[in-house]
Amino acid sequence: xxxxxxxxxxxxxxxxxxxxxxxxDGLLDTVRRLTLLQVDPVSAIAPNADLVPxxxxxxxxxxxxLAGALSARTLIELQAFIRPAEDLALYRADMAARDAxxxxxxxxxxxxxxxxxxxxxxxxxxxxxxxxxxxxxxxxFPDLCTVPWQSTGWSNNRNVTQMLExxxxxxxxxxxxxxxxxxxxxxxxxxxxxxxxxPSGEARRIRNERRLAALGIARARGxxxxxxxxxxxxxGEPAVVEGVKGIWRVDPAQLGQPFxxxxxxxxxxxxxxxxxxxxxxxxxxxxxxxxxxPVAKRRWGYFALPVLHGDRLxxxxxxxxxxxxxxxxxxxxxxxxxxxxxxxxxxxxxxTDLATWLKLDLNQL
Numbered sequence: 335x336x337x338x339x340x341x342x343x344x345x346x347x348x349x350x351x352x353x354x355x356x357x358x359d360g361l362l363d364t365v366r367r368l369t370l371l372q373v374d375p376v377s378a379i380a381p382n383a384d385l386v387p388x389x390x391x392x393x394x395x396x397x398x399x400l401a402g403a404l405s406a407r408t409l410i411e412l413q414a415f416i417r418p419a420e421d422l423a424l425y426r427a428d429m430a431a432r433d434a435x436x437x438x439x440x441x442x443x444x445x446x447x448x449x450x451x452x453x454x455x456x457x458x459x460x461x462x463x464x465x466x467x468x469x470x471x472x473x474x475f476p477d478l479c480t481v482p483w484q485s486t487g488w489s490n491n492r493n494v495t496q497m498l499e500x501x502x503x504x505x506x507x508x509x510x511x512x513x514x515x516x517x518x519x520x521x522x523x524x525x526x527x528x529x530x531x532x533p534s535g536e537a538r539r540i541r542n543e544r545r546l547a548a549l550g551i552a553r554a555r556g557x558x559x560x561x562x563x564x565x566x567x568x569x570g571e572p573a574v575v576e577g578v579k580g581i582w583r584v585d586p587a588q589l590g591q592p593f594x595x596x597x598x599x600x601x602x603x604x605x606x607x608x609x610x611x612x613x614x615x616x617x618x619x620x621x622x623x624x625x626x627x628p629v630a631k632r633r634w635g636y637f638a639l640p641v642l643h644g645d646r647l648x649x650x651x652x653x654x655x656x657x658x659x660x661x662x663x664x665x666x667x668x669x670x671x672x673x674x675x676x677x678x679x680x681x682x683x684x685x686t687d688l689a690t691w692l693k694l695d696l697n698q699l
Contacts, residue, residue: 336573336584343551343575343582343616344645345593350550350585351606352390353642355594361399362418364390365409369548370562371400371416372603375515376625378637379655379662380692383416385601388691395691404511410525411509411517413502413561422526424541427534429505450500453479457497461506461521469510469520472498542569548605551575551584552612564609578615595644597680599651599688607640607647619647619670634668641667643677651685655692662689662696 338346348354351368358364364387365371374382380397387395400416403409410419433447450457456478463475472495479493498519501507510520532540546552546566551573556565566583573584600606602623607613613621621640624632635652642648652666664685673681689696 335581336571336589337576338551338573338582338584339576340578340616341645343573343578345595346550346584346588346591347606347612347616348550348595348642348645349591349593350548350588351604353596353598353600353606355596357392357394358390361387361391361395361403362408365403365416366418367548368605369417369421369544370605371409373411373414373416374603376637377655378625379639379653379688382601382603386604388688389598389600389604392687393691407525407527413499415562419527420529421544423529423532424537426505426526426531427537429503430531431534432504446500449481449483450497450504452481453493453497455480456493457501457506460494460497460501460519464507464519464521468524469518471513471516471518473516538567539569542566546570546583546585547587549585550588551582551616552609554581554583556609556611564612575616593645597677597684598642599684600640600642602637602639604640606642613647617647621647621650635665638668641681643673643680648673648677649681651681653685653688655694657694660694662692662694664697 345354352358352364358367368386371383371386376382379385380388383400384395384397387400400409404411404416408419409416410422411417412422412425456475459478460475464470475494475498477493479497483493483496498507502509502522505522507519508522508525509517510525511518543566545563546569549566552564552566554565554567556563568583570583570585573582575582607617607619607621610621613619619640621634621638624634624638625636634650636654638650638652640647640649641651647670649670650668651664652668653662653664656663667681667685686696
């Protein structure tokens with residue numbers, strides 16, 4: 335059982351997420367070590383899939399690199415996450431088994447299976463159109479569903495897009511690219527690399543190990559998270575963290591490593607803070623994404639960026655990229671506690687670098 339101080343645990347998490355002084359070696363190295371980039375359309379400052387690499391690579395990152403990697407299919411989009419193409423082999427066995435209910439999700443999975451089977455004519459029509467013409471945007475597929483998709487959320491009656499999402503999980507179709515933000519769909523066999531499929535149990539173990547390597551420290555079990563879990567089962571080794579209840583799993587490769595921190599501006603979707611419970615336990619950081627809150631109830635701003643300095647989350651940057659006027663507008667810079675002059679200089683330099691990267695002028699800080 336490893337015994338870690340709170341600072342040890344934070345530094346392991348920061349270093350594993352490539353947010354220490356040592357920069358990764360380019361975009362592919364970054365994504366392979368992080369395992370994923372979340373796709374999110376909000377670009378109040380920049381899209382998450384660009385903001386996360388910039389936070390790691392700094393001026394060396396060019397969004398054209400991501401577009402090029404997706405075009406060359408060294409990176410592939412799967413369920414709103416961009417992943418290394420070679421990692422698709424870790425998901426293909428589960429895709430092939432989607433016709434059978436999995437333990438723990440039998441009721442939900444049975445509902446999906448019944449819905450897909452009831453609308454098999456729509457599924458077959460999509461496959462036939464893609465075989466003849468693909469890749470195609472979703473609007474090119476007629477809605478041939480006889481049983482509508484029902485939910486209490488935004489997906490209610492979105493029959494074609496729901497069918498496509500379920501066909502992704504079955505390994506039948508894949509996102510082949512994007513055109514003006516819209517996903518283009520094609521047969522999965524044309525998109526995914528023809529690598530040997532890794533058996534499901536072994537693939538799950540490897541996914542857990544890779545996730546722990548990317549997080550550094552995590553819980554063995556946590557809340558159920560759609561698509562990408564936040565827990566790591568038995569990967570790594572057990573650890574306790576000073577002042578924090580419970581047992582953690584830690585990547586042994588991170589133990590005893592030197593740490594040199596820096597300043598970084600993080601996306602609200604950054605994996606360092608994505609698990610808000612872990613964020614609170616290890617960093618004592620109070621943060622919520624407030625874009626869905628009424629303006630009067632926002633404390634930090636529409637799309638406030640968490641501010642990292644060293645191994646501490648020290649504040650939030652409320653800024654907006656005003657591309658019409660060519661200005662990065664800093665509305666507020668919130669300090670969670672009084673900053674030292676060194677911290678202030680480092681954070682201000684990072685904000686200046688952000689404006690430069692965005693090719694925008696910076697209003698007064």
